[in-house]
Amino acid sequence: MYEFDYKRPGTIDEVAGLLNDDTVLLAGGQTLIPTLKQRLAQPETLVDLSAIESLRGVCPDGDQLAIGAMTTHAEVANKATIPALASLAGGIGDAQVRNRGTIGGSIANNDPAADYPAAVVGLNAVVNTNRRTIAADDFFTDLFETALEEGEIITNVTFPKPEAAAYIKFDNPASRYAIVGVMVAKTSAGIRVAVTGAGPCVFRQAEMEAALSASFTPQALENIAVSADGLNSDIHASAEYRANLIKVLAKRAVVQING
């Protein structure tokens, strides 16, 4: 780890005032700290968000659930009133990771194999920042890229409660990140199928959404050919295998929802 300055401000405004090209926000640190320890990053200043109480908590609000950006995975797993979301959070990493890692840190990092992007997109959530609200479909833009602008800080994520939803994940056995994770949800905006792990960035599977809108059964997905084009391929899984998993996991999610 290289030397850096460390700040722990108490308000969002103070944080915003500190941000520049040489500062990095520290949320749960589950990606950032290992990166620093391996000397792969050399920020001048780390701005720790942990003192800002307003960024924490799981707050049911009518037919919505607002989750503060600094809420840990463990807290979401224990308190989220959307079962598919709670179960997704409870399946991230291990207990140590879940007790430190946060939803805001995860989605701001937008790791292609992270679980939360599938929840945010699949459940049609809204990402709220200190400046604006960003629709889930617009938030995740590319590999480790998001719509966040310079100096923009996620404050919370609002999840509309779905009629039903299920997230099925196929773990990388080593890292327990998603080789593929599929969130299928019946939402007020229609059926949504969001896929993480398989591509450079979370994406929706439009063909499956259409098929499930017509018939919400696993059989409806049977004849959909998932293309391996553009999917990730690495030492753990080829694109072809990931394409297979997308369909298998989507069907299993539908089965789970249908009970």
Added chain:
Amino acid sequence: MTNETGIGASVRRKEDKRFIIGKGRYLDDITKPGQTYGYFVRSPYAHAKINSIDTSEALNASGVVDILTGPDMEADGIGPIICGWGITSKDGTPHKAPAHPALAVSHVKYVGHQVALVVAETLQEAKDAAELVEIDYEELPHVIEVGDALASDAPQIHDDIPGNLSFDWEIGDRAAAEQAIASAHHVTRMDLRNNRLIPNAMEPRAALGEYDAGTDEITLYTTSQNPHVHRLVLSAFNAVAPEHKLRVIAPDVGGGFGSKIFIYSEETVCAWATKKLNRPIKWTAERSESFLSDAHGRDHETHAEMAFDADGKILGFKVSTKANVGCYLSTFASAVPTYLYGTLLNGQYTMPAIYCEVQAGFTNTAPVDAYRGAGRPEATYVVERMIEVGAREMGIDPGEIRKRNFIPPDAYPYETPVIMAYDSGNYALAMDKAQAAIDYSGFEARKAESAQRGKLRGIGYSAFIEACGIAPSAAVGSLGAGVGLWESAQVRFNPTGSVTVFTGSHSHGQGHETTFAQIVSDQLGVPIDQVEISHGDTGKVPFGMGTYGSRSLAVGGSAIMKAIDKVVEKSKKIAAHTLEASVEDIEHSGGVFSVAGTDKKMTMAEIAFSAYVPHNYPADVEPGMDETAFYDPLNFTFPAGTHIAEVEIDPETGTTEILDWVAVDDFGNVINPMIVEGQVHGGLAQGIGQALLENCVYDKESGQLLTGSYMDYCMPRADDLPTFRVETINTPCTTNPLGVKGCGEAGAISAPAALMNAITNALGKEIDMPATPEKVWRAAQGL
């Protein structure tokens, strides 16, 4: 008299208290006054020429004490890292081993190769300065896979070793094996890959050198499985210090699995540098360094042919293996794919003819050496996959074909065609018990039930054998070992009756402090809490050979028995004198010495006191009660058993779930059944890891290690494993005084074959390890 802390009792591990309460003393817990920190600059390339090393800027960095390089070591006359076992090729020439300087001098040969040591006041400063060391590398072509390395157009790794071939070794009778294959009813032929593994002991390797200018003595604290061997090699070959001026201490060591047997660059450098700089220097590997530079395990490419008659009786077996030894020959690298491998290809069977040839090839990867099982898992994998596939091809039940070929229980001692003489065993009994435990006859019904759920169920056997208790010195000497493989023990009574046992074995998780104390408690009636086991310090313990090859109990425990015999012999004389009887009339049982036919007796504690306060004492007996023995085994021991694994595969995802696992092992006599069971569990976890999860992958293009962290290298975790059902049968070993065979490696040796036989049984198709979900999915889908 039964003793509840004696032989056969599941005594709770005495050492666990300090580990559980955080009082274990591992290497990084030790800090010396004035200590500096070492950090190694390592090669980022798989193969490169070093044009220059410029340390000038780094030397001026904050806190830097010095920066040492290969030429500095050469100038001080420090010798290269050695290989301690000579292998002779088919053509009679000795194996070829390149010079291996502890710090690279002219070339780097693998990613992670040690180039320079930065010594600084803090670790942070050492790392900062390491980034300022400027090394001008000229990249050279590299080769990763052994098959590629031995091909005619391969890049040359060492100038003086043509074709990257270290040796081309053989054992057995080629003509007889080929004749059997030519005339057989059926021949099973397979190519088998034994995947490369990275050991991953919980405590990373570490070294702390401390020089005392007053006594001119170097103390090296290091994570060693065999501190005396470290001292011997560092003194005799590396010339770090004369043996009497070098003390090696291996304190609590958090796992080894073979990887801490070897004498590595890092501890050699720290031992040398502490005197050069007259400062204590500590280096502790970061996990990434462990992945890069610990000796790796396995990595064989094998073609095998097994010949059968019409009844499934094995007629002949021919095995050709290419073994990847990495870029240099590590300490025992040459022995692992030869005498620890080819000699076990007989398995538990009567095989009239066996031939094995092994080509060992250098590659631009970390050195490969012994890893839990060391050669024997590779042999078991070949034998047990071949007989299983043979059974499938011939339509014979896999249990039945093994029973037809087992060496019968009345055939011992049994000489195999590959130089081993098995002393004892009862293979059919283990198989019968395993089949009963897993309800083998009910398998088809369970398979049908799985099929109804769309799942593929499979069952697989491994009837393994290993040669442990390594080893008779004369035998291993004749096979090329540079050392003897006996063991030492010293049983020292204190005047008040408590005992300290000094053993040349080394415990790095095995529980010696309990098992060895049980032997003393059992034989001499000393309460177990009054028996202390001391090990791991060349300044305290008689010269010993350390722990590997499941040898601690069979060899180290036997040495303790020999020392106990001497204690008993002396005690009888003291008792006879005190009780006014003749020595011949003294009977001994569990620490009570009595005069036959009378109620006159003395306890061991009374005798020990008398030996130190010899007021009324036999004239011809020395005072004191402190006996040392060295034990050289008569033979290897041959633990064996049958494991049966049952799995269920999800053909849509390729996921394998292990549903059941039965292990019936013959370890001979058992001192502590609980510790034995734990050892079996640990071995099984590692064997299952190899078959299902673990795989070391280097990128062939760049030579970089792709599985360089736990993000990509998958160690088995508790939820990957089933509830093991472990049983032992106990055919005593006939060649050591305890009748024990050793249990540390059995699980790792047996498990890969059992699991792969179960998976391929379910799939109806052969695949190589590790059976990753994608590989299994492809096989299940016919892709």
